[in-house]
Amino acid sequence: MPKTAVELLRGETEIDAAWAVFDAEWYLATYPEADHCCGSDPGLALDYYLRFGCRLGHSPSPLFDELFYLNRNPDVAALIRAGQYRSGFDHYCQHGYRGLSPHWLFDDALYGRLYEDMTLDNLDRHRCFGRYDHWLKSGQREARIGHFMFDPQFYRARAIEAGADPEDLERCGPFAHYLYALYRDVPELAASPYFAPDWYAATHDRARAAIAAGIVRNALHHYVTLGGQDGFDPVPEFSESYYRDTYPDIRAAIEAGHFPSGYRHFVQFGAFELRRPRGDIDLLYYRDMNPRVRDDLNAGHVRDAFAHLRMIGLKDNLVFCPPERVPDIAEPAAKQLFELKARNQVALFARRRLNFAQHGPAALAVVMVLFNRFELTMLALASLRDNYADDIELIIIDNASTDDTRRIETYVMGATIVHSRENLGFLKACNRALELVTAPALLYLNNDIELGHGAIAAALDRLETDTAIGAVGGKVIRTHGRLQEAGSIIWADGSTIGYLRDASPLAPEANFVRDVDYCSGVFLLCRTDLIRRLGGFDEAFSPAYYEEVDLCVRMIEGGHRIVYDPDVVVHHLEFGSAANTEASMALMRRGRRVFKRKHAAFLKTKFESTPANIIKGRALDGRGKRVLFLEDTVPVRRLGSGFVRSNDAVRAIAEAGWRVSVLPVNGARHDIMSLFGDLPDTVEVLHDRTILTLPQLLEERQDFYDAIWISRTHNLDRTLPIFREAGIDPVRTPFVLDTEAIVAARDAASAAVGSERGDFDLAAALQDEFRNADVCRHVTAVNQAEAAMLRELGLPQVSVLGTIRDLDPTPRGFSAREGILFIASIHRRDSPNFDSLRWYRDAILPALIREMGTPPKLIFIGYTAPDIDLSEFADNPHIEIRGSVDDIRPAYNSHRVFIAPTRFAAGTPYKVYETASFGLPCVATDLLIRQLGWDKDAEIAGAAVDDARGFAREIARLYCDEETWRGMREAALRRLERENTRARFDATVKSILDEAGKPASKRRPYLRAVS
Structure with missing residues (x-):
């Protein structure tokens, strides 16, 4: 192989791929135009399909969904239009079977991740033509999972209950049985514990209409292809909106394209992590309070606590959420x-x-x-x-x-x-x-x-x-x-x-x-x-x-x-x-x-x-100085990222004499001791509130707040309708928007190093990102470059609110150190840090080998999300992946050079401030150096984002030259002491609040076309 669809369907090869099937009877019953032309003669159906039907978007059998394949793979559709392939199925026969999903109910990538024996090399040795071939031949009968919404064992039990012939199920397999049932006039059966077809169709009018119009085959087809992306709830026990609002990391992953829906993440990962599927369902409580749940999970009778709840717990009235409050003891x-x-x-x-x-x-x-x-x-x-x-x-x-x-x-x-x-x-x-x-x-x-x-x-x-x-x-x-x-x-x-x-x-x-x-x-x-x-x-x-x-x-x-x-x-x-x-x-x-x-x-x-x-x-002090501070979650410092800076902002606002109420838009997921202990004791931490209760809070506290401070632009977009509904007048109650980072700037940098080079419209992205900024009295940026972008948008009140980093230089000298250090978190595959690690391996490291012969080993330290696989770096003798560590200071004390090979990012690189504070010189890209506003070759070394050889030369120079190393270490420490002190940060915050608190004059709209 590869073989064309013609060769496979006409039997001109000995290849026996289970998906290489043409079902003439099904084909004529499914496509009336084919039946009309063939005179209902099955013998003519294949010729019609190969001559005409394949170009009309027809599928050869229920096992392959032509329209799904073309929609999922627009590059393949373009090749078909160019005449390189007869159809999506033809492409699948020749190439796609090696890794593309042929049907909306089979996920090739998921099947490969779940089962370590599903490597293509191993499949080739066993004459299986791709993972889908294995699934059809044996996987569906071995109770393997080929899609997060289809469980073959579960469906087989439902089908037998509905009167299906067990021998027929065994012969064709549960999956094939389900696919053929899609085209018969029979009631839809649940195919897994994670989907309720009857409830779904009854609940969602659009789904019901799409089924009636023939746009989709059944409720599950609608959810997998349309409803999931549109935020439809698949079962009554799961709320898509609640899940996205409660877990900002999931919302970010969805927005980045890693998951089509929150439910997809929940079934694959969240259910095992015991995340809440709905506000009143606590899976941790459900597991811990019901011995039967623990026993069934330990015995492997059910996959996870959520499946147990839906299959067993609800029917048997097992408790799944703590009482609203602990029952009172009579006084x-x-x-x-x-x-x-x-x-x-x-x-x-x-x-x-x-x-x-x-x-x-x-x-x-x-x-x-x-x-x-x-x-x-x-x-x-x-x-x-x-x-x-x-x-x-x-x-x-x-x-x-x-x-x-x-x-x-x-x-x-x-x-x-x-x-x-x-x-x-x-x-x-x-x-x-x-x-x-x-x-x-x-x-x-x-x-x-x-x-x-x-x-x-x-x-x-x-x-x-x-x-x-x-x-x-x-x-x-x-x-x-x-x-x-x-x-x-x-x-x-x-x-x-x-x-x-x-x-x-x-x-x-x-x-x-x-x-x-x-x-x-x-x-x-x-x-x-x-x-x-x-x-x-x-x-x-x-x-x-x-x-x-x-x-x-x-x-x-x-x-x-x-x-x-x-x-x-x-x-x-x-x-x-x-x-x-x-x-x-x-x-x-x-x-x-x-x-x-x-x-x-x-x-x-x-x-x-x-x-x-x-x-x-309730309070005598702070009259006229009360501010509501909104952030994704309570800004606990151990979260890293921009939350350290948000924590400093809250401290500075309190230091300026304002009474602060912190409301976590997506809820607070940390223990109460961390929440109360990581912020000033004068701050009211509304840990039991979210965006869902913001309307109630504003109702309870009418005319209470004198200013609204919103961290991150997306939180302005999400909460602005709520403030408007509550009658909050931004002229009388000024809004301060702390951008934290401009997403459009990061996306533009990402596009510049990716396949979208030249296609990214920065001006349009900025207009969209700040479409609601006209309500804000003041807007902050983390560096001068991003502040200039905001001013170009017509935002007159823009301040640079940087980053605090106290000095803590490590004592070990130049000669006592060795190795290269890179510390960062990787939350997504498309993150700047993952790209940095790959760029180092693929381009910088080979150049460094040419510069130094045997290069120092790179040590990577940092949090990696559970779905991120870094095994591709495991066999490289010059790279060591250590993961998270409790104390990073020893690493800074033992290594000689830090690198930040970041090719796209927004905001300011906190990791460089941190590195400099520990007294470790850094080699970074020009992108980060511009964000920092530091002097290249004085306080930091660097090279362009497309200059791997230059980056390698800078590493070698800094690694081998002690005088340069010492000079850069001391210069960076001086720069931090001059620009990143708490006093400077606090003074900027106070100035912003003083300005925002002044009576507002009549203002023109902020946004205008970007020149």
């Missing part, structure tokens, strides 16, 4: 458990007494007022001692207790304990204790609490950050796990509310630092000298309640701040020290009346008590 029961815990450990203190003896002046005084409840007091004191190891000036006022509190000295050493003969009440007892305090920081602490890890240290650290802070409070959690408060709000009528009462302590709104009206006296850390100047608590509020509200307001009126810190966690038995709840409520009502009379002027500045005002009243 009375939780209180009993808290009290029981205190009672059960009280015996500990008989032999292990608590020691608060001081070894010198203490930085912290703790005032605790007691009235009975000895067990709770000992739990609270033990928590205090365990929480903070340094000296504590503990002052206890016992308000005439009648239980074991009377002899608390027996169990607590080193404290100042005052036993009052009468019950002074909380307020007066605190004022009496204030007379005894000598420490500079004073903590008022209830005796019905248990402290969270590091609460006191966190509060002290916060108090020390600013001398203007008068008091620090924390996140108070009631015994049943719900919030009592995350800071508190004072309303215009004098009433108060604990912010987020009954919400989860993990709610985004509860986990950022902010100034508030007041914090509860359950835990209130204050400056002692300030409290003394204010005279302690106002005894007009005696015996208790509203005294800490009054105290905090007096601090605010004196120019001090009250700060809520979520790292200060306090578990509280609410009303645990009160006689009864109603008595407490009566005291609160009285305290409110006193407070209103005393602070009438202050209350005029507060909001009315309405649900809509809660979001505005």
Whole structure:
């Protein structure tokens, strides 16, 4: 072989390819024009096909789909039009069988990837003419998979259930049986667990119409050829839009052409990775909560958890998603458990007494007022001692207790304990204790609490950050796990509310630092000298309640701040020290009346008590400085790519005094600790929100944000309709677009080194990419070259916002280093980094061998996506693929030269900044050098993107010349220190925000034709 279609179909060769079939009966039944011309004579059908039908787009049998083949391979169609082949089938007979897919329900590349014995060499040895031949002859009967939507075993079972003859199925095979059924008037059967034909046809009107019009044969045919690309859902348990929105890496892969749909990725990879197919289906939960699922998967009864859910789990009502929230424990029961815990450990203190003896002046005084409840007091004191190891000036006022509190000295050493003969009440007892305090920081602490890890240290650290802070409070959690408060709000009528009462302590709104009206006296850390100047608590509020509200307001009126810190966690038995709840409520009502009379002027500045005002009243600081920051996901630094720069942008915005709410457009896929820990503690990380909930957020927060910062242009395109629907006016609420990288510039560079050279229309691509930029008050670029592109589009407010990279030079000297280093991530086969690696192997390395004889080994380090195969580099003795490593610094310390052979890219090359910061000289392409704006031969070495020999010469020069190496290392470090400092970056961000925040004058449309 190769043989022509004529030779194969006429039997003029001994080749027995299973796909080389002409079915005369089927052909005449399928093509009426052929039947008419042949007079229904099967003997004439082949001649008609070879003379006429093959040129009319006819298929010789159901095993080959001519129209699919031509549509899938336009280059073949062009060759047919030029007369080089009679038909697509003729091309397949001669060449296509070696790797092209002949039918919409067989994927040649997939078959080769799934089965290692399906190499063409191995097939040739066994007289199989391509993978499709093997599939038809044996693969379909061996339960192999030839397409992600056809499972031969599954279909065979469905066909037998529908009455098919098992012997007939065995003779022709499940796949051939299915193909012939396409042309019979029979109900469509499901061909795999991953497609529901009846549901699909009933759900999608366009699919139903296409089937009725004969455009497609059945529902599966429509989905595979049309519906998948158009975003149709194939089964009710999978949402294409949800999957693309939730996983930006998949959206990018689809846009790059690696997958026709998100579902294709999901079935091939995502189901094994336990990604969510729909918002309310959690495959990880499904597997872990159902032993049967794990057993069936381990036994190989089903391919993956999603297939198990569709085939078994739904029918048997197996749970597949956690409840919307963890069921609440009844608060009375939780209180009993808290009290029981205190009672059960009280015996500990008989032999292990608590020691608060001081070894010198203490930085912290703790005032605790007691009235009975000895067990709770000992739990609270033990928590205090365990929480903070340094000296504590503990002052206890016992308000005439009648239980074991009377002899608390027996169990607590080193404290100042005052036993009052009468019950002074909380307020007066605190004022009496204030007379005894000598420490500079004073903590008022209830005796019905248990402290969270590091609460006191966190509060002290916060108090020390600013001398203007008068008091620090924390996140108070009631015994049943719900919030009592995350800071508190004072309303215009004098009433108060604990912010987020009954919400989860993990709610985004509860986990950022902010100034508030007041914090509860359950835990209130204050400056002692300030409290003394204010005279302690106002005894007009005696015996208790509203005294800490009054105290905090007096601090605010004196120019001090009250700060809520979520790292200060306090578990509280609410009303645990009160006689009864109603008595407490009566005291609160009285305290409110006193407070209103005393602070009438202050209350005029507060909001009315309405649900809509809660979001505005939750913080005192940042008025007029609130920004909603949109990014693909929460910009955790370990994600690399542009997310490091986004993380720096969030930090800079916060540093500029703006309150930032970060909304991940595609959702947050990382653990809460990473999300909260990788951004400033003043930033609200909306980890439970996505683009799907953005409308709800804007509804809840009307007139709340003073600016919108959007990272990446595609996020502007996706969210702009939502902002418009919400009535957000970009004139009044300015938009800042941080481009991160201009995609059109990268695509143009890619086209310049590919087969599309000269065909790429950069001007049109730029117009399309920035078609919505006219709403933005300010646009940023990462370098001067891209800023110039934006200005040419007519964008008047354009700034260069570069990249931060702190210096961290590695110490090893020139002679102690060896080898070439290339560190990069490869997410897609068409990525710049994959192209770089191949260009090095194919062009630069041979030139380097001519330059150096035996070249240094290139070490490639970096993340590689699961579907990227780098085995093509395995046999090259001069290249070593190491993959991901936890710590890259040792690699920078041991290698002599870094290379960045990037031929197409946009933005700025962070890897070069990183390399320079570690003190490793770099050879890069002129493309990257232009993006950097660095001086060639001074701070970086380089060559043109089409000059492999020049690139090799630069590697050899830098590798062998120590003086050049040292000079370039030091020059690059100086350049970084001059241009890539955090101070410069922060100043640029502040300037952008200051400019965006000015009143907007009437502006002309930004976009115009590119000259």
